[in-house]
Amino acid sequence: MNCQACRLLVLFGFLSLFPFSLPQEAGTVQNATVQPVVAAQPLNPEDMRAMAVAFLGSLNNEQLSETQFEFSDMDARTRWSNLPSIFYERGGLRTGDMTVTQRHHLHDLIRASTSSQGYLKIAGVMWLDDVLSEAAAERGASGRMAELIESWTTDNYWVSVFGNPETDEQWGWLLTGHHLSASFTVVGDNVAFTPLFLGAEPYIVESGPYAGWRILSHERERGFRLMQTLTDEQRAIAVLGDAVPNDIFEGPGQRNRLESIEGLQASALDEAQKVLLWELIEEYVRNADHRAANAQLGKIRSDGLEALSFAWIGPTEHMERRYYYRVHGPSVLIEYVRERGVGGDENGSNHIHTIVRDPSNDYGEDWLETHYEEHHR
Incomplete structure (x- = not known):
């Protein structure tokens, strides 16, 4: 085989990884249909396992007793909230009680469990709490607000950490706090990374040395961009109402609250719109480690376009106003809402909540052949 043929085989193999065919020319998309699922390679969670073992190994006995739970402790595994700590008591080891070395091990574990974009989003959410605190403190407060x-x-x-990652085939871990809950479950070679809640306030840092720095911007812009492409007929189906909800529907303790899939069926989108929808889905799912994300995307594709819907609530023409959207199917639930600000700002331009779930396999329940009721916040 000559070198030219080798290069062509490599190129064709690379292109086969994409869920859609590439555009023929700028501004056009052709044959943007979901491709048949290729059997995924077995996942290898050994990096996550090694980092979890290293993290646990860095803890003293008292810290270990606070951190490690039985894998069968469903209450502990599903106990999380996005609320500030003064409103919700959490289990586990607090980051403020960790040494510098232990914090390094924690970040190694986060990185091993996520993609680079997922790691930076999670780390960014945590860092934004310092930004929010500093900005609020400058305005002055007393009493409960000061707390x-x-x-x-x-x-x-x-x-x-649930179970023993060094010896157990089934184990998991959870990181939770204000605007964050990241849950990971390992069952053999499979990794579940839902539910994953990410929020931000401020969404955009407005002043100071970090002015212009932002998080979750692509979630905002990709959803709005898809909405702008819908025709009047499509909008009549996709838009569920004008009254923007106060929060996402399936937040902490609210699993399976949405009893039906509403909105515009993905099969009713044109080819370019299907590409935008898939890019939106990937923005959320690819926060996970690449192998786990690819497996989840394959599962979503196998459900078919007729099983997937896009829905919107609120204004459709102003990205700075409060609005809500979701993508919903048997294997994925994505929700995004522009929240009111702490001061009650109705536009909520600087406060965002998002979540991605797998309705059929949150916490790996399908693989474990069990059903979990989430601990209510």
Whole structure:
């Protein structure tokens, strides 16, 4: 085989990884249909396992007793909230009680469990609590508000490990705090990374040396961009109402609250819109480690476009106003809402909540052949 043929084989193999065919020319998309699922390679969670073992090995006995739970402790595995720590008591080891070395091990574990974009989003959410606290403190506060401001800190996140990652085939871990809950479950060679809650306030840092720094911007822009492409007929189906909800529907303790899949069926989108929808889904799912994300995306594709819907609530023409959207199917639930600000700002331009779930396999329950009721916040 000559070198030219080798290069062509490599190129064709690379292109086969994409869920859609590539555009023929700028501004056009052709044959943007979901491709048949290729059997995924077995996942290898050994990096995550090694980092979890190293993290646990860095703890003293007292810290270990706070951190490690039985894998069968469903209450501990599903106990999380996005609320500030003064409103919700969490289990696990607090980051503020860790040594510098232990914090390094924690970040190694986060990185081993996520993609680079997922790691930076999680780390960014934690860092933003310091930004929020500093900005609020400058305005001055007293009483309960002062306590709330003090609770916004990267020190107030909690880590729990379930089972023994060194010896067990089934184990998991949880990182939770204000605007964050990242749950990971390992069952043999499979890794579940849902539910994953990410929020941000401020979404955009407005002043100071970090002015312009932002997080979760692609979630915002990709959802809005898809909405702008819908025709009047499509909008009549996709838009569920004008009254923006106060929060996402399936937040902490609210699993399976949505009893039906509403909105515009993905099969009713044109080819370019299907590409935008898939890019939106990937923005959320690819926060996970690449192998886990690829397996989840394959599962979503196998459900078919007729099983997937896009829904919107609120204004459709102004990205700076409060609005809500979701993508919903048997294997994925994505929710995004522009929240009111702490001061009650109705536009909520600087406060965001998001979540991604797998309705059929949160916490790996399908693989474990069990059903979990989430601990209500």
